[in-house]
Amino acid sequence: MNVLAPGAIIGILGGGQLGRMLSLAAARLGFTCHIYCPDADGPAANVSAYQTVGDYLDLEKIKLFAQSCDVVTYEFENVPAQTAAACAQFAPLRPGARALEVAQDRLTEKTFLQDKAAINVVPFADIANVYDLDRACKRLGFPAILKTRRLGYDGKGQVKIGSDSEIKQAYEALAGAPAILEQFAPFRREVSIVAARNEQGEFAAYPLIENVHRNHILYSSTCPAPDNNAPDNTSSNQPSHIASEMTRAIMDALDYVGVMATEFFEMDDGRLIVNEIAPRVHNSGHFSQNAGCCDQFELHIRAIAGWPLGDTQPRHVSVMTNLIGAEAADWQQLASHKNAHLHLYGKDGARAGRKMGHINVVGAPLPKSGD
Amino acid sequence: MNVLAPGAIIGILGGGQLGRMLSLAAARLGFTCHIYCPDADGPAANVSAYQTVGDYLDLEKIKLFAQSCDVVTYEFENVPAQTAAACAQFAPLRPGARALEVAQDRLTEKTFLQDKAAINVVPFADIANVYDLDRACKRLGFPAILKTRRLGYDGKGQVKIGSDSEIKQAYEALAGAPAILEQFAPFRREVSIVAARNEQGEFAAYPLIENVHRNHILYSSTCPAPDNNAPDNTSSNQPSHIASEMTRAIMDALDYVGVMATEFFEMDDGRLIVNEIAPRVHNSGHFSQNAGCCDQFELHIRAIAGWPLGDTQPRHVSVMTNLIGAEAADWQQLASHKNAHLHLYGKDGARAGRKMGHINVVGAPLPKSGD
Numbered sequence: 123m124n125v126l127a128p129g130a131i132i133g134i135l136g137g138g139q140l141g142r143m144l145s146l147a148a149a150r151l152g153f154t155c156h157i158y159c160p161d162a163d164g165p166a167a168n169v170s171a172y173q174t175v176g177d178y179l180d181l182e183k184i185k186l187f188a189q190s191c192d193v194v195t196y197e198f199e200n201v202p203a204q205t206a207a208a209c210a211q212f213a214p215l216r217p218g219a220r221a222l223e224v225a226q227d228r229l230t231e232k233t234f235l236q237d238k239a240a241i242n243v244v245p246f247a248d249i250a251n252v253y254d255l256d257r258a259c260k261r262l263g264f265p266a267i268l269k270t271r272r273l274g275y276d277g278k279g280q281v282k283i284g285s286d287s288e289i290k291q292a293y294e295a296l297a298g299a300p301a302i303l304e305q306f307a308p309f310r311r312e313v314s315i316v317a318a319r320n321e322q323g324e325f326a327a328y329p330l331i332e333n334v335h336r337n338h339i340l341y342s343s344t345c346p347a348p349d350n351n352a353p354d355n356t357s358s359n360q361p362s363h364i365a366s367e368m369t370r371a372i373m374d375a376l377d378y379v380g381v382m383a384t385e386f387f388e389m390d391d392g393r394l395i396v397n398e399i400a401p402r403v404h405n406s407g408h409f410s411q412n413a414g415c416c417d418q419f420e421l422h423i424r425a426i427a428g429w430p431l432g433d434t435q436p437r438h439v440s441v442m443t444n445l446i447g448a449e450a451a452d453w454q455q456l457a458s459h460k461n462a463h464l465h466l467y468g469k470d471g472a473r474a475g476r477k478m479g480h481i482n483v484v485g486a487p488l489p490k491s492g493d
Numbered sequence: 494m495n496v497l498a499p500g501a502i503i504g505i506l507g508g509g510q511l512g513r514m515l516s517l518a519a520a521r522l523g524f525t526c527h528i529y530c531p532d533a534d535g536p537a538a539n540v541s542a543y544q545t546v547g548d549y550l551d552l553e554k555i556k557l558f559a560q561s562c563d564v565v566t567y568e569f570e571n572v573p574a575q576t577a578a579a580c581a582q583f584a585p586l587r588p589g590a591r592a593l594e595v596a597q598d599r600l601t602e603k604t605f606l607q608d609k610a611a612i613n614v615v616p617f618a619d620i621a622n623v624y625d626l627d628r629a630c631k632r633l634g635f636p637a638i639l640k641t642r643r644l645g646y647d648g649k650g651q652v653k654i655g656s657d658s659e660i661k662q663a664y665e666a667l668a669g670a671p672a673i674l675e676q677f678a679p680f681r682r683e684v685s686i687v688a689a690r691n692e693q694g695e696f697a698a699y700p701l702i703e704n705v706h707r708n709h710i711l712y713s714s715t716c717p718a719p720d721n722n723a724p725d726n727t728s729s730n731q732p733s734h735i736a737s738e739m740t741r742a743i744m745d746a747l748d749y750v751g752v753m754a755t756e757f758f759e760m761d762d763g764r765l766i767v768n769e770i771a772p773r774v775h776n777s778g779h780f781s782q783n784a785g786c787c788d789q790f791e792l793h794i795r796a797i798a799g800w801p802l803g804d805t806q807p808r809h810v811s812v813m814t815n816l817i818g819a820e821a822a823d824w825q826q827l828a829s830h831k832n833a834h835l836h837l838y839g840k841d842g843a844r845a846g847r848k849m850g851h852i853n854v855v856g857a858p859l860p861k862s863g864d
Contacts, residue, residue, distance in 0.1 A: 152837030171539035466523030
């Protein structure tokens with residue numbers, strides 16, 4: 123086990139807001155960060171000691187970058203396999219290449235979850251051509267969702283199919299990209315677990331988080347998620363515990379090191395189905411920055427540095443709301459809320475749909491063991 | 494009133510741990526920082542977008558620095574007057590040159606506090622030569638403390654005089670530096686207020702902080718300070734309120750913008766005497782980073798940016814302990830404490846007496862209005 127001492131250099135692939143907040147957390151522990159990203163003016167570089175601007179496929183630059191680092195991590199799951207392999211030659215890559223491989227391809231992911239981690243997923247089918255799609259629709263029924271296997275986020279690269287007559291058009295919409303068909307899950311809400319695991323197998327998870335989306339983009343996250351099964355809609359530990367144990371099983375199966383998020387559909391009967399995993403810090407975990415415990419960014423840095431994991435037991439109910447596009451222009455008003463903590467990413471242009479910041483509102487105190 | 498929008502550039506004179514934590518707080522609000530300091534490898538540069546390495550008296554460099562900034566602030570009170578004046582020509586300097594002038598010279602400071610802010614200070618005398626010292630000792634009595642007017646910190650530049658026979662030696666120890674003699678205050682403890690004021694005159698203060706020193710260096714700070722007058726030694730608002738109002742009077746008299754700390758001697762009868770002011774964020778305010786409210790670094794950034802001041806009401810009792818010299822080498826053990834938040838400054842060499850980091854331990858919840 124390599125334990126990194128303060129002063130060590132942490133390499134981060136990706137220079138967006140997740141890289142920025144990772145870098146800020148690393149600084150608190152005395153680490154120095156080196157950002158690798160294609161854009162010179164991303165949010166992370168301004169708060170990091172070093173930056174290499176380069177294409178992810180420029181493996182010569184990647185090599186020099188990795189050689190300068192004591193550990194390399196990433197803020198996004200679409201790191202090319204060659205890039206990950208090139209990094210891993212010169213520095214420990216945490217989480218590893220296997221987590222990327224699984225998370226990058228929806229078919230690999232669902233197959234892995236079902237076969238290797240014994241996790242409930244929606245019925246799915248591999249779609250290579252329109253005939254596959256036709257057969258799969260018969261088997262899975264309507265409605266079903268056709269998704270590209272790779273890339274696609276915030277609702278992009280997805281088509282809902284409601285009947286036989288929509289099959290051909292749906293297939294054409296994906297322009298021949300390899301795809302997966304998933305049975306539609308009539309979920310009552312989306313929830314997630316943000317958890318960490320270190321090389322020794324130590325595991326720590328925040329309580330279950332309830333996520334609300336608008337226009338396919340995360341709008342708000344509440345932790346702990348109110349319990350839909352409890353008569354008074356307060357929080358109970360049970361669904362949180364089940365979701366946390368599923369996440370632990372996935373992380374163990376991947377021999378995962380770092381923070382990972384698991385997104386679940388919660389069905390009307392309370393059953394949890396894994397939708398997808400994100401092998402990185404996650405938007406739904408931002409609440410943790412002001413919840414009175416270790417935040418997900420520091421948790422990730424601790425895990426990849428071989429440190430003891432931090433405390434994931436929040437002291438307060440927290441509600442995180444994203445500031446999308448022009449919403450961040452209200453910063454003066456947002457900054458005047460008591461009980462609210464404003465986080466802005468230092469981005470220049472407030473394009474529609476672009477995540478510009480978030481605000482964490484701190485609510486009622488939670489009982490805490492050890493107080 | 495100039496309100497700075499996110500993206501504005503904040504200049505910081507000084508590149509130590511206070512500059513570093515100011516820069517981290519500024520980043521959370523979307524600001525970009527430019528550090529000016531004489532050392533290339535100070536703690537602040539690694540987390541800031543820009544750095545100018547230069548002497549504080551290189552006024553040509555200072556001019557270019559200030560021209561690049563939307564506001565300039567400082568992390569230490571010994572900014573030379575010429576440097577402050579050169580900055581103020583090209584960007585708002587917050588807090589202003591007057592705060593520096595008062596805080597840099599113990600005689601100016603005590604005279605100002607007594608005459609302009611009507612604040613209790615210990616009896617004192619201006620010492621230009623050994624005859625002044627002789628006369629002053631007769632007037633103020635023994636013990637008394639002879640201090641250089643300028644510079645000196647953590648007990649440096651101070652001599653205690655216990656009797657007539659020690660006068661000559663004490664005077665020679667200061668090697669002719671202009672000095673001040675202060676009557677010794679037999680205080681029962683040292684407390685401080687960390688507060689902010691903005692250009693509109695809005696004022697916000699954390700509760701009273703109790704400070705314990707070891708070897709003349711701050712060892713720990715507890716907020717709220719336990720109340721020595723209360724029979725159960727719990728916290729009461731009264732001394733906190735009195736100290737806070739004294740601080741407000743000083744800040745109003747200076748037309749102060751930013752965070753300021755006021756250090757007090759608390760006498761056996763509960764009376765508070767101002768020892769000194771620090772026109773900057775202060776070691777005794779570090780607890781605020783994990784107290785569940787706005788921390789002193791963000792509070793300072795908000796004040797100098799013309800933003801509404803943040804919430805200074807802690808949610809928990811907090812105890813900050815400094816990690817001095819080799820103490821920071823215990824980071825692995827320190828990082829494993831539950832309810833503790835570790836902060837390391839990224840300094841290379843752990844010289845004896847050097848502040849390497851601190852740890853904030855979160856204690857019992859405090860009642861909070863608005864919950």
